[in-house]
Amino acid sequence: MSEQQTGSTTRRAFLTTMAAGSLVAASGRTDAQTETFRLGGEVQAWQGQKPSSIAGKSNPTLELKPGQKYRVVWENLDGLPHNFVLLDDSGNALESSDIMSQKGATQTVTFTATSEMAKYHCEVHPTTMVGTIQLSGGGQEADANRGISTDSYIFAAAIVLAAISPLLFAFLLMVFGTGDRVRPSG
Known part of the structure; x- marks a missing residue:
């Protein structure tokens, strides 16, 4: 057995597999990572069907992460x-499906969430079939469009504290002294 071979997998095969996996990860999400929402459309409201977080709700809020792919x-x-x-x-349309009137027919809209997305509706019944979109953290676009994260503030506070603490210590020594003063003999 050569030095590069371990069991039935060679180092070259392992590295090739890892490189391919890295390319898939760098290129974006795979179809298996696309999250799906299922809705029923009727004049009274959009009816949430799946996932369980929206099931049974009228005009449910869709929770999206910018940069994530959805269906x-x-x-x-x-x-x-x-x-x-x-x-x-x-109120500008970002994505849409065609208007359809056949009972039981389905349509699919696939999109990548962006920070601009605010709500969804049916353009024929926009006052009753309307729901909101709630954006949560995550994704590179969220970081770019939503300002500074909480973790960044905590890190900055730690840096400032680290820079100030020696100055505070020196100030306290100047004010209160070290207690090592020599008393004049008399």
Whole structure:
């Protein structure tokens, strides 16, 4: 057995596998990492179906992380015309599906969440079929668009404390002394 071979796996095979895995990780998320929301569309409201966090809720809040890939699969529950539209704060459409009227038909909207996303609605029934989007931390875009993280503030405070503490100690020594003063003999 050569020095490079361990069991049935060679170092070269191991390194090739690791390099390929690194390229997949660097290129973005795989389809297996796409999170899916399932909704039912009817005039009264969007009906949450899956995951369990939105199941049974009308116009559920969709919790998204900027930079994460998502899939919304929605089913027409009442046979009236509906579509699914993602909107920004100003009401501009960012992503949308086609309007469909066939009861039981489904459509899928796949997108990567961005910090602009604020709500979703059906453009035919925008006052009743409307829900909010809640953005949470995570992803490079979130860091770039949401300012300084809490961890950064804590780190900065620790650096400032580390820089100031010797100065405070020196000040205390000057004010109170060291207690090693020689008493004049008399």
